[in-house]
Amino acid sequence: xxxxxxxxxxxxxxxxxxxxxxxxxxxxxxxxxxxxxxxxxxxxxxxxxxxxxxxxxxxxxxxxxxxxxxxxxxxxxxxxxxxxxxxxxxxxxxxxxxxxxxxxxxxxxxxxxxxxxxxxxxxxxxxxxxxxxxxxxxxxxxxxxxxxxxxxxxxxxxxxxxxxxxxxxxxxxxxxxxxxxxxxxxxxxxxxxxxxxxxxxxxxxxxxxxxxxxxxxxxxxxxxxxxxxxxxxxxxxxxxxxxxxxxxxxxxxxxxxxxxxxxxxxxxxxxxxxxxxxxxxxxxxxxxxxxxxxxxxxxxxxxxx
Amino acid sequence: xxxxxxxxxxxxxxxxxxxxxxxxxxxxxxxxxxxxxxxxxxxxxxxxxxxxxxxxxxxxxxxxxxxxxxxxxxxxxxxxxxxxxxxxxxxxxxxxxxxxxxxxxxxxxxxxxxxxxxxxxxxxxxxxxxxxxxxxxxxxxxxxxxxxxxxxxxxxxxxxxxxxxxxxxxxxxxxxxxxxxxxxxxxxxxxxxxxxxxxxxxxxxxxxxxxxxxxxxxxxxxxxxxxxxxxxxxxxxxxxxxxxxxxxxxxxxxxxxxxxxxxxxxxxxxxxxxxxxxxxxxxx
Amino acid sequence: xxxxxxxxxxxxxxxxxxxxxxxxxxxxxxxxxxxxxxxxxxxxxxxxxxxxxxxxxxxxxxxxxxxxxxxxxxxxxxxxxxxxxxxxxxxxxxxxxxxxxxxxxxxxxxxxxxxxxxxxxxxxxxxxxxxxxxxxxxxxxxxxxxxxxxxxxxxxxxxxxxxxxxxxxxxxxxxxxxxxxxxxxxxxxxxxxxxxxxxxxxxxxxxxxxxxxxxxxxxxxxxxxxxxxxxxxxxxxxxxxxxxxxxxxxxxxxxxxxxxxxxxxxxxxxxxxxxxxxxxxxxxxxxxxxxxxxxxxxxxxxxxxxxxxxxxxxxxxxxxxxxxxxxxxxxxxxxxxxxxxxxxxxxxxxxxxxxxxx
Numbered sequence: 001x002x003x004x005x006x007x008x009x010x011x012x013x014x015x016x017x018x019x020x021x022x023x024x025x026x027x028x029x030x031x032x033x034x035x036x037x038x039x040x041x042x043x044x045x046x047x048x049x050x051x052x053x054x055x056x057x058x059x060x061x062x063x064x065x066x067x068x069x070x071x072x073x074x075x076x077x078x079x080x081x082x083x084x085x086x087x088x089x090x091x092x093x094x095x096x097x098x099x100x101x102x103x104x105x106x107x108x109x110x111x112x113x114x115x116x117x118x119x120x121x122x123x124x125x126x127x128x129x130x131x132x133x134x135x136x137x138x139x140x141x142x143x144x145x146x147x148x149x150x151x152x153x154x155x156x157x158x159x160x161x162x163x164x165x166x167x168x169x170x171x172x173x174x175x176x177x178x179x180x181x182x183x184x185x186x187x188x189x190x191x192x193x194x195x196x197x198x199x200x201x202x203x204x205x206x207x208x209x210x211x212x213x214x215x216x217x218x219x220x221x222x223x224x225x226x227x228x229x230x231x232x233x234x235x236x237x238x239x240x241x242x243x244x245x246x247x248x249x250x251x252x253x254x255x256x257x258x259x260x261x262x263x264x265x266x267x268x269x270x271x272x273x274x275x276x277x278x279x280x281x282x283x284x285x286x287x288x289x290x291x292x293x294x295x296x297x298x299x300x301x302x303x304x305x
Numbered sequence: 306x307x308x309x310x311x312x313x314x315x316x317x318x319x320x321x322x323x324x325x326x327x328x329x330x331x332x333x334x335x336x337x338x339x340x341x342x343x344x345x346x347x348x349x350x351x352x353x354x355x356x357x358x359x360x361x362x363x364x365x366x367x368x369x370x371x372x373x374x375x376x377x378x379x380x381x382x383x384x385x386x387x388x389x390x391x392x393x394x395x396x397x398x399x400x401x402x403x404x405x406x407x408x409x410x411x412x413x414x415x416x417x418x419x420x421x422x423x424x425x426x427x428x429x430x431x432x433x434x435x436x437x438x439x440x441x442x443x444x445x446x447x448x449x450x451x452x453x454x455x456x457x458x459x460x461x462x463x464x465x466x467x468x469x470x471x472x473x474x475x476x477x478x479x480x481x482x483x484x485x486x487x488x489x490x491x492x493x494x495x496x497x498x499x500x501x502x503x504x505x506x507x508x509x510x511x512x513x514x515x516x517x518x519x520x521x522x523x524x525x526x527x528x529x530x531x532x533x534x535x536x537x538x539x540x541x542x543x544x545x546x547x548x549x550x551x552x553x554x555x556x557x558x559x560x561x562x563x564x565x566x567x568x569x570x571x572x573x574x575x576x577x578x579x580x581x582x583x584x585x586x587x588x589x
Numbered sequence: 590x591x592x593x594x595x596x597x598x599x600x601x602x603x604x605x606x607x608x609x610x611x612x613x614x615x616x617x618x619x620x621x622x623x624x625x626x627x628x629x630x631x632x633x634x635x636x637x638x639x640x641x642x643x644x645x646x647x648x649x650x651x652x653x654x655x656x657x658x659x660x661x662x663x664x665x666x667x668x669x670x671x672x673x674x675x676x677x678x679x680x681x682x683x684x685x686x687x688x689x690x691x692x693x694x695x696x697x698x699x700x701x702x703x704x705x706x707x708x709x710x711x712x713x714x715x716x717x718x719x720x721x722x723x724x725x726x727x728x729x730x731x732x733x734x735x736x737x738x739x740x741x742x743x744x745x746x747x748x749x750x751x752x753x754x755x756x757x758x759x760x761x762x763x764x765x766x767x768x769x770x771x772x773x774x775x776x777x778x779x780x781x782x783x784x785x786x787x788x789x790x791x792x793x794x795x796x797x798x799x800x801x802x803x804x805x806x807x808x809x810x811x812x813x814x815x816x817x818x819x820x821x822x823x824x825x826x827x828x829x830x831x832x833x834x835x836x837x838x839x840x841x842x843x844x845x846x847x848x849x850x851x852x853x854x855x856x857x858x859x860x861x862x863x864x865x866x867x868x869x870x871x872x873x874x875x876x877x878x879x880x881x882x883x884x885x886x887x888x889x890x891x892x893x894x895x896x897x898x899x900x901x902x903x904x905x906x907x908x909x910x911x912x913x914x915x916x917x918x919x920x921x922x923x924x925x926x927x928x929x930x931x932x933x934x935x936x937x938x939x940x941x942x943x944x945x946x947x
Contacts, residue, residue: 023398023492032399035391036407042460043413045435046425053428092334099327111331113575117339120571122521123419124541125560128548129342132349137553139345167338184676186321187640192690192745193664196322202693206680218415225418228523232545245420245524252424252528261428264421271416278416279409320640320663 054261065262074247082223085162093170101178118167127232153235161229173215214281221274350561358558374540378519381458389466397474419524427528449531457525462515473507506581517570590748591616593652606632608805621792622785624802639663669742671752677726684722690745712740732763752784823941835866864942870914872937884934
């Protein structure tokens with residue numbers, strides 16, 4: 001199957017457009033030209049600039065940027081934070097989507113809105129709220145200080161802020177997908193004698209695996225790339241609480257552009273990988289849904305407020 | 306949320322297990338990670354003397370930052386509404402080589418860490434940068450100016466408009482346009498009277514989403530803004546500045562004001578979507 | 590295994606889906622639950638399966654072979670359930686779908702791999718899809734999916750088989766074939782089966798016994814012959830095939846419908862009540878002249894000769910349409926043309942006075 005359902009659909013629409021209601025040629029060129037120029041100026045050039053700046057002084061200088069302790073510790077912390085935040089939000093996403101998609105209860109739409117809340121909060125405020133809770137002047141600050149536990153300006157603070165910021169990603173992907181798939185297959189499994197867990201592992205999970213993967217990819221990208229929230233709680237302690245984006249900022253402000261862009265290029269590669277995986281996932285879901293009665297729109301990218 | 310009785314649950318629940326467990330965990334984790342920390346902000350604001358908070362918010366520097374944030378966000382959302390519609394239209398209606406790649410690249414602002422986009426945009430649009438060097442002779446100062454802030458916010462808001470519009474454009478029934486054409490409407494008339502009203506809710510939603518995101522954006526803006534007091538300071542930056550001065554009350558006051566603004570926008574977006582869903586339902 | 594439903598009610602919010610339903614399905618029978626949408630038939634089926642709980646009542650119960658299963662979890666009841674849209678596991682092949690119920694059994698009761706293989710092969714043979722075992726559901730036609738769903742339900746050797754609109758999502762041709770196949774299959778395996786349908790023809794053709802439902806209640810239970818020829822209510826008669834409906838009144842012990850008068854033996858005691866007369870199109874006879882018999886005058890407005898029977902449309906008194914069906918042979922004896930005035934007499938009819946059957 002070469003083309004996906006969606007592109008075939010679009011193709012058909014395009015063909016129909018040519019026949020009956022196509023835009024005149026010059027309109028087409030105008031819209032396409034303006035759109036491509038816009039995308040080039042705002043997306044293309046900056047993306048290329050990251051790699052060009054990183055390699056400005058050659059491959060040697062580029063690779064050298066990763067050879068110091070601070071860079072390595074920033075990479076390690078970023079991986080650690082993602083390794084904690086992603087699984088936590090994954091488990092939450094599965095529980096929330098199961099409860100919301102498979103059952104009817106009052107207050108459901110309120111719950112869905114509340115889950116989206118972190119998207120509506122500025123990253124800086126996301127960091128601030130944890131300072132207010134655990135900072136020295138915060139609610140738990142004095143108690144924590146008394147017991148020698150540090151959360152703000154330490155790794156736990158970074159983890160907390162990241163968990164908050166990436167909170168909705170998996171749930172948001174899974175809820176519409178599971179809602180669309182309904183409960184019939186689960187009922188069929190239960191009638192056939194499967195237990196609740198067996199139904200979940202063998203029927204529900206395989207059905208949403210691509211949407212789940214997509215949510216995890218997005219969640220991970222944001223967890224590794226979060227800047228504003230982490231910036232507030234980290235305290236910028238070199239070699240201790242600096243994640244990669246924070247380290248990029250420090251290098252940039254020190255006019256160490258090659259090193260800054262070198263680290264940034266790793267994050268940009270992660271972003272590109274995310275986009276590629278996302279396209280693959282989208283392609284997979286469309287391929288699978290081609291002949292199934294309910295087309296899965298799982299991978300249709302959604303805007304996150 | 307009014308507590309539903311056990312009986313209504315039994316009636317609707319059927320046989321699928323795990324309701325109590327999953328809903329319980331969902332509410333527990335939601336409260337722990339989101340609701341309790343967020344309420345800390347509001348309680349802190351409520352506890353602070355109102356006069357102090359008001360003084361902070363109405364100080365010239367803070368007011369200037371609100372003005373900049375609102376103006377730049379509105380401008381960026383407007384630019385995105387126009388060009389986002391163009392991009393979405395192109396991706397849905399036209400066939401051209403490399404379309405899949407372009408389609409994927411639209412999500413770049415979602416995927417690229419904001420710090421990276423921040424330094425990249427700054428480098429490109431700074432005087433002497435790849436694009437900045439062409440703007441300089443024209444007397445346009447892109448980076449370190451309100452224009453720079455707007456550029457960064459355009460970057461960050463684009464996917465919201467495109468991704469909201471795409472499904473709306475795909476859902477348009479080609480027969481309606483054919484009907485308009487058969488009734489003698491010109492292409493522009495068809496667009497203005499048939500297509501635009503149909504996609505207006507999506508366009509508004511996309512605009513509002515881009516605007517909301519722009520208001521709170523930090524990472525991609527701070528580098529290109531230059532952060533000159535009274536001139537190019539955005540609101541999130543001021544929160545950070547107050548924090549660094551250990552002015553927790555000030556930071557909290559500004560943050561609360563912003564949060565209220567964000568929630569109003571969120572409410573507005575939900576209202577638009579509810580309105581359009583109802584309209585859709587009534588039609589179909 | 591017999592099924593007994595005892596005084597079961599079910600409400601969704603304010604809507605009463607089932608209103609004190611009692612039903613007995615004898616062992617080994619193939620029974621149809623027939624009714625319009627919203628009559629509660631699917632709800633009843635799901636309650637029997639355990640997919641839906643019924644409202645708590647003092648004496649409400651579901652019994653399999655006399656044993657109360659109301660408190661038994663759905664997976665323990667050993668029912669085979671075929672869903673309206675099949676609910677095949679879309680990420681599993683045909684083989685895996687059928688094997689699912691055996692593979693999820695707790696360890697001590699789980700058949701060995703070889704046993705599972707043998708059982709699945711046997712079922713694949715039964716549904717005549719041996720060559721498609723590696724296909725995924727989306728690679729199958731509607732009729733094939735339906736058969737896989739049935740095989741999957743049969744794999745656990747169910748005590749009863751429940752089918753929800755088993756042919757609802759199929760086109761007419763496939764539906765015909767599958768119906769007969771299901772009937773033959775049932776004659777082979779003899780598992781007590783209950784299927785939901787809104788298609789009266791389907792119920793008449795396939796079932797040993799038909800349960801006609803309306804608005805959450807059972808209207809009539811009987812063999813296809815009984816419900817068709819001795820309908821217990823106007824609803825049953827109307828639902829099972831086309832009817833002409835005439836409204837009239839009871840006067841002096843007789844039911845009067847314009848110029849047509851029905852005199853039941855023994856007469857009617859309740860004067861002044863409104864009465865309904867239902868006549869099937871093939872129970873109406875056309876005569877050129879009334880010759881003093883009780884009947885209706887009408888004008889032929891349409892003659893349809895194409896098809897196995899001749900269908901006539903008449904405009905009766907007050908322009909009420911009357912539908913008549915007859916064999917081609919009979920039509921040739923008395924051919925009539927559009928515009929012709931004729932006289933219609935019922936050969937057979939059913940009179941309902943306030944749902945009081947005569």
